[in-house]
Amino acid sequence: MLFTVHKAKSQLSKLIDAALAGEEVVIAKGTKPVVKLVAIPQSRFKLGVLEGKVGNPPDFLEPLSTEELDAWEGK
Template sequence: MDAARQYNVHEAKTHFSKILEVVATGEEVIISKSGEPVAKVIPLKGKVQRTDYGSLKGQVAIADDFDELPDGFAEAFGVDT
């Protein structure tokens, strides 16, 4: 992995929009104060792009006893069964 770009606080304030553009491409940026790194700006994970219903087919499993309450559960929460 390449070294992260580094900016001092003044540069970061002046070029904040450019820094966000760089981060949006997947790079990390380090912000330094008096030559010492104090913060890291990293990209957020993107949204999951689902193309259609059923896109998780085969990836989710529901146990056969999913609808059965464990012993004592209903009583503990005051649920009538």
């Protein structure tokens, strides 16, 4: 898709939707292409997805018991 700057200004929402749909959107000054509108990939990472499914992780800030501390110290 090739649009002039003037036409792109009046149809920006449509051009953004086209870019998000994977179409190549090029904006030209006169007849010379100068920029390409490209969608930014969105992250699908979500915190807490496995919450409650993998059990309780250890609390690494909790002090060790005497037996665990002795085992770490080789006693």
